[in-house]
Amino acid sequence: MDELGIIWQGMLNSGPLDLAVLIGIPIGLGVTGVLLRHRTRETFGTGIKASVASKDFILEAVVISAVAGAFIVIGLWPNLLNPISPALGKLVESMRDRVQLNAADSRKLIRGYYEDLGDVTRFNNELWTLYGMKPHNVESLQSTAQTRQRNDSIGVEFVPSTVETFAGATRTINSLGLRDREYPLVPGPNTFRIALVGSSNDMGWGVNDNETYENLVEDRLNHEIGLQTGKKFEILNFSVHAYRPTQKLATIEQRVFAARPNIILYAASTEEFNFMFKSVRSLADKQLLEQFPFIADAIERANINAKRLPNEVVLQMKLGPFAEESLRALLERFRDGALSRGIHPVLLILELPRDNRLRGEVFDRLVDLGEATNLTTLDLQGAFAAVRDRRSLWVLPWDDHINAEGHRLLADRLYSLLLSEVLVPSNASIKQDNPFRR
Template structure:
């Protein structure tokens, strides 16, 4: 009942902080409820019950059809392992079936099941089959159907594509091999540690990470390196959550990570971080090779075996990437990272082989010199790992090298505003989280074997400590409590209560989405998760002829006379390349015509014809403004998915040929940074910029086509406001020359976020340049995000969202009727 009490608070904490996703919360309810029954069952029935619970979890998460296919394929693979054939024949059959599945994963062969099962199927079998077959060959343990199936279909796996490589021998031998209560309590402690590490990860991910182009000073570089390395907390947090849950069902598996930020050498790092992977590589590859060639010399055996391990680690990470993502991962920084890490581990191993290694500082060895030496080793190792990790996760080698150019720059010229999140209360919150995460309070702490059954135990102290920690975490997530803090601290805690993309990865996903790219940071699990859940045929027109490339500054445009049916309705492009009905080029005398400029929200991504806010607004104006000087209102939709502010300049030139009375420019956030990025990429792609004022800014920034993107962005982003000013000035000026009313409508994103940082200065620029500004900020604030967005992975407004936008713009137009609809054409 003590465990149940803690699990109840744990479930509350998971719900308050929305740990992972809704599917995991459902699985956690199933697991915690199953624990109540499992703990009281006779031992002989517990393993079959766990298997049944695991299969139920797969169906709960994946659905009946996908779950059935996943389980069926898994049973086929497990069955092959036990065919009455020689070991080599079984390996050959597994490779044959695996090849067919790989071809289906790569979509070279058709498959009757959904692609949704691939990441989980791969997670369950890509490494576990290797371990399982190895143990079948070398172990003589009797076969147990429930144990074998439980090993592959482990309960938490349905929600975690990235899963630790659990060793089958350990899974089998450590099952209820100690006092049950101590195993359960260790599981609760590890889950608490995992949840807290995931919350701290969010703190780093949302508030401390920097894009490479934002690194301007040595301090920025240090923050970039530290925050990038600290993101590994998510892997540690997930693995602690997984292994802690396994403990609730008697599987006393070991720790997956142990104080990995405190490694004293590269070898020590390899031993502490992802311990299961290290054990897997040592067991299956290192020791068999080492002992086979040891007779040729122990040193050579060590070197060659370690080289093989790191080469296979590189290969198997690419193999894992394929099964989880469906694409081939082959970039130079991957290979170089594992080669460099392997080289320093070999050097470290040779040193330890000759001089030995100090495993701990015992009492007789705790002199101040030994402590200082240990601290320096830890610090140097940590800095080296931060640097090496930043290289591994970089998008390109040239981009990584350009980071270090800031060390010779003038700090005064690159000063930025400090992060306002961290005040005294914020630091206290962070300190509380760190204390909870770092202190174990576990009965069966790492390195200690829990007492055997029947041994007396003192349970109240560790249980009460863990309970207090969980309750504190729950209290921190209560709005009535954290809202009493300062606004910045309350905002920070609020951001930790939900899982979403950081401002950097939101911008990356927008770029990839708009430009049909997959420019994803390869080891950012948050963005990985978003893309993994996104269907490959989302909207159905990603790879169709909706857009085409054209030469010149604008790059892309909608293809005239295009039509296609999608799951969200029909998309029709008229003869002029607009998502709209066909209009005459010149309006009738009594018509008030508006040219609407914008990107995907204006074009209407994810809604059918007639459901865009432009179409809804046009219909309402004509229906309700019957007592106006105009007989009709026409809104012409010039929106194109993926357009950045600079691309609106050629879009305006096209719109002016339709002789509008007004131009509605729809701004959607990050106007300055998006403008700077587009201009930088235009220069790097050697595309001519036909606007003198923009060319002058490029010259002032010193951008040249031979630069890498990171350097170009770092030089140009300080000119973001100047670029936006030039764009707005040209749009407003061309409108005024023709007697056209320029109106800027600011359309916010569906949820609050860091995109708001540029809103105020952007609107000021628009006001200064003569736009009538209609600020719709806050129109989504009271709406349920799930009811107005297209999908969890796509936060474009859906049909309901477009209705909300149309209503808000209509009200704003009426409030500014004189300024917008009064006749001004000369």
């Protein structure tokens, strides 16, 4: 049913030309078949000259060969369809270079990581293959000695000063409760501080401490820019796996502001809209919905009783149409809170290995949200452009979180954008720690 819903939604969102092409191809093949259905198989005794029958057969063979050749050419160069239908070109390329599950199975796979839904291998052969490779003794991803629950809108946090092997990599939590190096709560003199707030890939799921993209960028800033400016650069990583948008906002308001950063990077992935309302049930159970008026408003407009929420599938389906405007309200609140403290708010759009090689619509929607909310936007899409096999960027064959090589590629792009957008001081003549600080 999920797949049928996706197809129907795709047709509703397609333009007239796209629909004409999609419907016209099977109709055209059918018409061709009708026109050529009378091919003469036996000519002896029929009164039909052999030359005529031969010509009919040759014509049919030419047409079939041409159609088959056209499909081969389009399969090799899908961009040839772009002048006719860009959407169809993207569809063909995604089918040819398919390195991720379809949207529905991808969501089930993601839920399997965080919600322990059971045997996800029942969905399709690809999931069966991925999970068939999974070792039985892999540590539980649901509970770890490094995390603990909070009775607030943040929900979960790391236990300070702990070290653990998690998802096959060493994960060190510092004294501030961050998966990061040691930092004082308040930045020292001549220090330019950046705070990063994201989810599992930003936290560095499955890679070692010094392999995360934020640590790689910090090292490069200090090595290349710090030597020129005499400044010390710090990037504090407040990310925690499975953080939803409301948890990121709560972390910014309750933890990040106290660290007095110059810049805050709100990291959003292509799942941001899908995850917008994933924390609703937890917030309702804790009676914290009033902390997020845009969430409460969406619940009311969806005709949902906040005291008696429906099952999760129905809840997400009813709230889904309000995801974009709710995320916009969240980003506006993030922006206003940061600017009022003299901090530069930035929307960081992360690319994931499971994202399609062609730029998906969701990236443009996130960029548009950044522009609509007057946020500086750093779009990392394209960081993996040179990688043909995007599965080579997975942590494990059954785990599509970003591996060390993927983090290196993201770090290269983020570093370039920080400099090109003039977000960090790049010469010694800059005397202010932060032009946004009032």
